[in-house]
Amino acid sequence: MPIVSPVRSSGAAISGTRRYSLDNPPEGKYTVQAVGNGMQSEFKPVDVAAGKAATADVSLATAQHAALPNAWPRRNGDVGGNEIWTHQPNTPLVDGDAKDIGATKCMECHETERIVLLRMDREKWELTVARMRDYGDEVGLGQLTDEEASRVVDYLTKNYSGEPGSVNAWPPSAVYLVASTPDGMIWFSEQASDKTARFDPETRVFTEYPVPTAESDMRRVDTDPSNPNRIWWAGDTSDRIGYVEVLK
Numbered sequence: 401m402p403i404v405s406p407v408r409s410s411g412a413a414i415s416g417t418r419r420y421s422l423d424n425p426p427e428g429k430y431t432v433q434a435v436g437n438g439m440q441s442e443f444k445p446v447d448v449a450a451g452k453a454a455t456a457d458v459s460l461a462t463a464q465h466a467a468l469p470n471a472w473p474r475r476n477g478d479v480g481g482n483e484i485w486t487h488q489p490n491t492p493l494v495d496g497d498a499k500d501i502g503a504t505k506c507m508e509c510h511e512t513e514r515i516v517l518l519r520m521d522r523e524k525w526e527l528t529v530a531r532m533r534d535y536g537d538e539v540g541l542g543q544l545t546d547e548e549a550s551r552v553v554d555y556l557t558k559n560y561s562g563e564p565g566s567v568n569a570w571p572p573s574a575v576y577l578v579a580s581t582p583d584g585m586i587w588f589s590e591q592a593s594d595k596t597a598r599f600d601p602e603t604r605v606f607t608e609y610p611v612p613t614a615e616s617d618m619r620r621v622d623t624d625p626s627n628p629n630r631i632w633w634a635g636d637t638s639d640r641i642g643y644v645e646v647l648k
């Protein structure tokens with residue numbers, strides 16, 4: 401496996417020859433290749449021993465190989481960039497009107513991850529969707545009608561928003577402890593906002609469940625061995641315990 405490292409020129413071109421050096425690389429087996437001016441060299445193996453200099457002579461003898469087709473992290477159809485999640489399946493969008501638009505027309509350039517990791521208010525979703533439509537126009541997609549755009553904004557605002565007092569808001573809700581239930585949901589207490597909350601790792605959606613009493617000071621949470629839909633919490637300074645049960 402060739403190791404790509406920055407090289408530093410240590411001399412001017414002398415009769416077509418140029419020297420590059422790499423200071424203090426870790427010892428080991430390296431493969432050297434030079435690429436430039438549309439030409440490339442053969443691969444040259446070099447053994448670097450501790451404290452010893454090693455050299456490899458290569459020549460730009462053949463035409464540079466054609467660029468590889470788009471591949472991860474610039475997979476075909478993705479916007480370029482560090483889409484480290486592209487090796488994972490698309491996160492499903494939550495159900496709702498215009499989900500189909502989000503899952504098809506909004507996916508022509510990138511993954512759902514761009515959407516589900518964000519929480520924005522209506523104004524910001526409006527701006528984002530407008531920007532996306534501009535991108536679409538630039539590449540001649542012309543994909544969204546005005547009516548579809550406004551439905552998508554409604555859908556995103558409803559399902560991917562940061563409501564005041566939510567886990568995404570400031571001041572923070574002071575997440576205290578997490579527990580998981582057999583259905584794969586992650587639960588946690590929000591000590592400062594009197595809520596327990598559930599995180600669905602599949603859809604990346606947070607749902608909050610307020611408890612009836614203020615200043616509950618909810619800290620530890622635990623699952624109920626006899627009821628997989630119930631989460632118990634302990635209120636430290638409120639001297640209370642309670643549970644949240646999701647009715648199915």
Ligand code: HEC
Pocket residue numbers: 479502505506507508509510514515518528529531532533535536537539541543544552
């Ligand atoms: C024509 C290609 C294209 C289409 C179609 C497209 N996007 Fe994007 N999207 C991009 C590009 C490029 C970026 C990264 C640059 C940026 O954030 O402006 C991006 C980034 C995003 C982001 C992250 C923005 C941020 O502020 O972090 C979101 C959210 C998003 N898109 C949502 C959508 C939605 C919703 C739709 C459908 C209405 C959509 N995209 C359709 C190209 C597209």
